[in-house]
Amino acid sequence: MVMVHGGCHGAWQWANLQGWFAGRGWDSVAFDWFSHGKSRTLPPHEWVRREIISVREEIDIACDEAGARPVLMGHSMGGLASLNYAATTQRDLAAVVLLAPVVPRQYALNPIEIEVDPERPWNPPDPETARMLFYSGVDDETAAALYPKLQAESPAAVWQATRWTAEVNVATVRAPVLVVAAENDVLTPAEYVLALAEGLGAEHILLPGVGHGVTLDPGWPQLAERIDAWLSSVL
Template structure:
């Protein structure tokens, strides 16, 4: 893949995949072979497709057919009542991934962030995936990571979005004030069940079923999915592990995001060429 292509020459579109709103990025000109590898981007908790704008453009410029989904209940996907949102599990996001993936005749690559990273692991344990890139992912219970006692006041009501200072501590370490304030304004409420699963590590994944190439990226400043947790997940899967020393939880945003996207897409290209 040619990762040096200009991100300015990107075609953008949208479509509905059985109730999932998907943003679609492609390069204006790309080799036919690249069209055979769809790349699905999965956001994390309280986020939506907006967080992938920089990465998606880099992936598309490298020749990939990029599909950025929105979980049910947000940003144009099927609406959910508050009570239904509160009951949603991270495991339900695996179904959202499936609604997009079943459109394709070839095995997709999945690139996923945070809670979406655990959903991608669950999906990949039951479906054929060409490669899996997990960016500061939530990990399964079988990693044995230390729990994070993030407060959840009511399991029957939506959680957040967190106020600016809390959001910065959770998601936006390493961003400047203006960036953090802008992205905090885009956050949406989340399922308290998902927040519990993501901080108490309650969902298990059958590691023996994840046999595809896997990349795990951690941010050294990340307190939500700490580097040691990402390293333990990499050990569980025998995955490639990379640490970003100047980033926190959200390696999709801010200074360095484009470079990280280039590193991810180069790794994907190496795996698919083998």
């Protein structure tokens, strides 16, 4: 498996799912985007203009490491990056799993009104707002531990994620796709995510009562089981 994190996050967000799938015999690669975590740092003028779809470069490197026919799994901005990669690569992907993904332009309606300065990194909001946006289902102790792990994001990526500006030809995706939407998601609304699933002709899951942070929500083991069952049905 190749796991692609979301905006303001890093490879750390996959720890739960990596451990769970390892217990079922899956090897996985979870990586940091450039200018995130332990990955290489881009020049500031380049990073602030880097859109989500540019993460296909890092995905390609990770897929090379993973070997033949990887399962590609992405969350949020990483979901859009994964979708774009699946639509444009010549690599043979075994399957694609999109968790609360940012959607291409044709599947969204209204922008998410977040202030973005195109010349400055977009910093994570205050702890309570960050909790509401990124991991609304966790307890106080977990929220306090997660907040310091968040990092600034490219304003170009945030703009693309909140104004739905990406263009992706989903008709060119060749691998089977599972799309996961979250009922209480305020960043990638479930109706947009389900519209993407319909456009892809993909199987979908709607998680009731869950917010955007599906990899961190306490219900992640049940989500992992459903992903595993779907993978067993298509591989």
